[in-house]
Amino acid sequence: MSNVGTPKRRGPYAKSAERRRSIVDAAFEVFASRGYRGGSLQDVADRVGLSQTSLLHYFPSKADLLVAVLNKRDAEADTGPIAEDGDFETTLVEQARFNESVPGLIELYSVLCGESVTTDYPGREYFVSRFARLRGEYSTELVMLREQGRLRAGVDPERAASSIVALWDGIQLQWLLDPSIDMAACLKDYLDSIILPEPEGAKLR
Amino acid sequence: MSNVGTPKRRGPYAKSAERRRSIVDAAFEVFASRGYRGGSLQDVADRVGLSQTSLLHYFPSKADLLVAVLNKRDAEADTGPIAEDGDFETTLVEQARFNESVPGLIELYSVLCGESVTTDYPGREYFVSRFARLRGEYSTELVMLREQGRLRAGVDPERAASSIVALWDGIQLQWLLDPSIDMAACLKDYLDSIILPEPEGAKLR
Incomplete structure (x- = not known):
């Protein structure tokens, strides 16, 4: 009462x-x-x-x-599933640009990811799964782009998927130590080098 | 006596x-x-x-x-200065291939590099300098290749230098967690995408 x-x-x-x-x-x-x-x-x-x-x-x-x-990190930061009709390259570059606004999140990720290769690390399985999942998602997207005639000739979707993840992780480390590094531009350069532009007509659909 | x-x-x-x-x-x-x-x-x-x-x-x-x-690591692992007459791409890909034989060295590097972004880390300056030095060395090489007409049009030497270092660091992390990843092939794919092959005639000099 x-x-x-x-x-x-x-x-x-x-x-x-x-x-x-x-x-x-x-x-x-x-x-x-x-x-x-x-x-x-x-x-x-x-x-x-x-x-x-x-x-x-x-x-x-x-x-x-x-x-x-790590779950909190995922909830706050991950790109999540890539929309079927969203543009793969734009989604990734925007995410990289967003990451510049959350240095604490990137720092946490970089430190724990480096530690994940140490002996008996309880977060190891998390990073093993995360890498496997991202490589799978990205290579699926690249195969779809290839079917649309938009993957540069000779690009291997699985290796390119690993390379996107690798470049992104590595450039974040450099950026944390030297904020003059343009993470999103480096990622965009790489994606531009493997993905061909959409034909003009298609953009207007 | x-x-x-x-x-x-x-x-x-x-x-x-x-x-x-x-x-x-x-x-x-x-x-x-x-x-x-x-x-x-x-x-x-x-x-x-x-x-x-x-x-x-x-x-x-x-x-x-x-x-x-860290000094011991450098003595054992670093590519060292790139020979003026050596081929840039071959040197890097061979180094990446060599790294597969020294997982302990790569593990040490990855762990300490991740930790370098933490507060008051005594190895921070080492990684800041190392990244700056490698970016400088690689971009000098890429500018030289551009002067020889061997850099793909539109490639920015400084961003490409950062990207080589980033891709390499990131792919090493994935390889430590999943040894089926082909580090050297991923690095070679990237270098092939920015460096044009040497003209046939030049090879015979």
Whole structure:
């Protein structure tokens, strides 16, 4: 009865979800600035004002926290499925341009991706799957472009798909260390070199 | 006099140099498998059978050890200056092929390079300089090729230089996670797309 007339208080479930979100946000910052191995659970706990024991109530291990951070990253950054009728090249170049506005996200990705090749790394499978998925998506797009007569002769769709992913990852690293690097322009140059322009007539459809 | 007739014992200087080398070798392994931040001085000390205090007698800090490991990496792996009369494309593709035989070196590079974007990382300056130097070397080569009429029209030497470095770094990451990726072929495809073949007559000179 004491709550009558005051805003409804949030239940324990909502509070718990909010707490989880703030822990993931804190872990995101810690892993981006110190890496997964270099960042400690204590650093994360300190940022949200919890003890390590309380933090482990929400995420039973540091590895679970890493998975949550990688999922958050995906939700915020990934290109997602490429629209059937969208233009492949434009979609990628726009995504690269967008990435310049989220350096923290790119930093997190670059650090965790480099660490993924270390021994017993809990995020390894994430990166193995991510690379396989992106290569699959991009090579499917390139095969479709080839069927439309828009892939330059001699281009191998699978190797080109690996190369798009590679160029993008590598140029992000250089950009983080030297922001004068034009990531989107480098990616566009490469795509222009393998994809032929749409015939004028087709654009007007 | 007691040493007469027995092999000359190695002096303290040689022993110290040998000890330093074995410490750097151990640090190389530790950083490659756990990263710089994740690898501890204790791990390195354990591998060479020293206490941490004794280890710090040879390398006053973990950061000093990182610099020594990066220098060792350079000595073992870098392409070095490109010979004036050497073929640029062949040199790079052969280096990429060679890299497949030294996965430990590539792993170390990928991990430390990813970490280089983290806060207060002692190897950051090394990677900033390395990228600037490679971009400079490659763009000089591409400008020379342009003067010989061998750069495809519209290729920007500076962006292409960044892209070669980026593609190479990125494809190494994918290869470490999936050895079926053909690093050298991806690099060659890209170089073939920007560099025109040497005219038949010129090859016979």
